[in-house]
Amino acid sequence: MNILKLVWNYLLARPLNTTINILLLSLGIAVITILLIVNNQLEQKIETNARGIDLVVGAKGSPMQLILCNIFHIDFPTGNISLKEADRIARHRLVKTAIPLALGDSYAGYRIVGTNDTYASLYEGELANGTWYTKPLEVTIGATVSEMSGLKIGDRFASNHGLTAGGHAHNEHQYVVTGIMKPTYTVLDNLILTSVESVWKMHDESDEEDHEEHEEDAHEVDHDHSHHDEDHTHENADSHEHSRLVPSADAADTTLELTALLIKYRSPMGAIQLPRQINTGSNLQAASPAFETARLFSILGVGVDILMAFAYILIVISGLSIFIALYNSLKERRYDLAILRSMGASRKRIVVSILLEGGLLTLLGSVAGLILAHGAVILMTAFIPQVEKAGVSGLVFYAGEWIILAASLLLGLACAIIPAIQAYRTDISRVLAGNA
Amino acid sequence: MIRVSGLSFGYSSATSLTFPDFGVGKGEHILLLGESGSGKTTLLHILGGLLRKYSGSVMVDGTELSTLTETALDHFRAQRIGFVFQRNHLINALNVEKNLLMAPYLAGLPQRPERVSEVLESLGLAEKRRSRVTELSQGQAQRVAIARAVLNKPAILFADEPTSALDDRNCDRVIHTLMDAAEQNQSTLVVATHDQRLKDKIQNRIVLPAIQTNTSI
Numbered sequence: 010m011n012i013l014k015l016v017w018n019y020l021l022a023r024p025l026n027t028t029i030n031i032l033l034l035s036l037g038i039a040v041i042t043i044l045l046i047v048n049n050q051l052e053q054k055i056e057t058n059a060r061g062i063d064l065v066v067g068a069k070g071s072p073m074q075l076i077l078c079n080i081f082h083i084d085f086p087t088g089n090i091s092l093k094e095a096d097r098i099a100r101h102r103l104v105k106t107a108i109p110l111a112l113g114d115s116y117a118g119y120r121i122v123g124t125n126d127t128y129a130s131l132y133e134g135e136l137a138n139g140t141w142y143t144k145p146l147e148v149t150i151g152a153t154v155s156e157m158s159g160l161k162i163g164d165r166f167a168s169n170h171g172l173t174a175g176g177h178a179h180n181e182h183q184y185v186v187t188g189i190m191k192p193t194y195t196v197l198d199n200l201i202l203t204s205v206e207s208v209w210k211m212h213d214e215s216d217e218e219d220h221e222e223h224e225e226d227a228h229e230v231d232h233d234h235s236h237h238d239e240d241h242t243h244e245n246a247d248s249h250e251h252s253r254l255v256p257s258a259d260a261a262d263t264t265l266e267l268t269a270l271l272i273k274y275r276s277p278m279g280a281i282q283l284p285r286q287i288n289t290g291s292n293l294q295a296a297s298p299a300f301e302t303a304r305l306f307s308i309l310g311v312g313v314d315i316l317m318a319f320a321y322i323l324i325v326i327s328g329l330s331i332f333i334a335l336y337n338s339l340k341e342r343r344y345d346l347a348i349l350r351s352m353g354a355s356r357k358r359i360v361v362s363i364l365l366e367g368g369l370l371t372l373l374g375s376v377a378g379l380i381l382a383h384g385a386v387i388l389m390t391a392f393i394p395q396v397e398k399a400g401v402s403g404l405v406f407y408a409g410e411w412i413i414l415a416a417s418l419l420l421g422l423a424c425a426i427i428p429a430i431q432a433y434r435t436d437i438s439r440v441l442a443g444n445a
Numbered sequence: 446m447i448r449v450s451g452l453s454f455g456y457s458s459a460t461s462l463t464f465p466d467f468g469v470g471k472g473e474h475i476l477l478l479g480e481s482g483s484g485k486t487t488l489l490h491i492l493g494g495l496l497r498k499y500s501g502s503v504m505v506d507g508t509e510l511s512t513l514t515e516t517a518l519d520h521f522r523a524q525r526i527g528f529v530f531q532r533n534h535l536i537n538a539l540n541v542e543k544n545l546l547m548a549p550y551l552a553g554l555p556q557r558p559e560r561v562s563e564v565l566e567s568l569g570l571a572e573k574r575r576s577r578v579t580e581l582s583q584g585q586a587q588r589v590a591i592a593r594a595v596l597n598k599p600a601i602l603f604a605d606e607p608t609s610a611l612d613d614r615n616c617d618r619v620i621h622t623l624m625d626a627a628e629q630n631q632s633t634l635v636v637a638t639h640d641q642r643l644k645d646k647i648q649n650r651i652v653l654p655a656i657q658t659n660t661s662i
Contacts, residue, residue, distance in 0.1 A: 010539075010543055010546040010547050010556060015536075015539070018539050018543065019538045021538070022537065344532070344534045345534070345536050345537075345538075347534075349536075349547070351493070351522065351528045351530075352522070352528070352547060352551045352593075353520060353522045353523020353524070353551045353552055354519065354523075354551050355515075355516055355519040356519075357516075437495055438487075441490070441495065441605075442487075442490070443532075
């Protein structure tokens, strides 16, 4: 026998009480830990995804939507901007790099991004297999896309309009996979990269199809449109000024459109001047990822705070419950303690045993809570694709969890301290004589 | 083994108990007789080191108890003294064996399973080793309490009213069990009781006078 076994047997002797106390505490701890895991990982994700992007320029609308759509690829575009205007911004003296994005289609829920080589290098994307896309309709896919959709090099697929699988399908043209990227643990893993020209081609043709289907009368306009497209490819060889963003395009072509530009400033001056110039001096909109994500967190923060408060209430209640359990059991155990004292247990040992009982309860509760939390996040990633896509993992552990363990141990000791003092003060002779 | 002289104990300044001088030899069995309230339990608790702050001299197994610190007294109790109480209080959360093993654990002695077997067998409890305490009959529980008291082979075994709640047959069994257990472990046995049935079992006795009440008013 030893003190730990004694305390353990006392806990086992009251199974219901012990279980409810552990359960209460573990729920509180689990909520806090889930928030810790998810919050930390999301923040980290957001930071890595927005790395190297100082400003997003797109069509007017919600600045947050602009960020969510063009950096995290979880919202719809605000609209289109003309290539001509985009070029003007790309040539601005305060802009170091400007990456064009042309969005609109997806495959199996994974977004197809028309862009250039700089975009992949933003996330240090490297090829695992195959080659980068070069010709229109060639794509290079992210690691998660390859894993989840099963697409391999050489596979062909038709894209869907929008972001969800099962949208209107562009069946007339098929993309072909030429390369697969290594995992970067950023949003890049969930994307299908292609050239801006591919997206244009897909939409010109699909417009044509749409129009044929729904607006037979507008045939002429349509014809004109596709003719124009041909024109500009032919004109490539001419000495026209070329677009800086999409070198194959004619800078003067007013029909070509992009979804957004990702901009990196040349100097900190950019942060001061560029957003204001764009927002007031053009019909484009500039949004700062840092500012918008901070705003997003402050909005989400309300929900997080409510959950946190709920968790703390649970923990306080479980602390009270443990205190009451120890206090009551001590009343029943006065005689036990007196007997132990008569057998030679010192006051100190009795105090230690009661503190240990409180500490052991909360330690078990918090360990159960941590396991519960990681289990819940693992289940969430397994069953909710959005969580999996966001790159949240239940198998990541944080230093904060040690703090949770230590704090709950302290809670247990705190709950046990009054009962322990009472036990310390008990007059064994009186208890044994039945006078107290 | 025990030598008491000039002993008095005050719960408060108003009520104070004075005890006669006496001595008990090694291995002796002795009855501590007296009416309820005569201070039997108090004397037993002083002798067993559960009560301190008495005046006078109490030598137990060669040690003057008043010279020991509280911790030293705890240690002394653990190693040299066994108690059997009227309510044979066992720890319900532990089974029979674990209840017994608390004794050597608290005394800092090795926890030997064969010693547990030996004691349980001598008390006819061998098959109850793994039983829950709550499943025992009152008589069995009483014997487990005796087993626990003698497990460390204490120098002195104190029993406080061990038989007063029992019928004649059980009373007989318990006092014989106690005497046998004390004998087997070479312990001095001190039984505090007002139970008249024990008078012809143990010849040595100390009789405490009924408490002196102030009747002058």
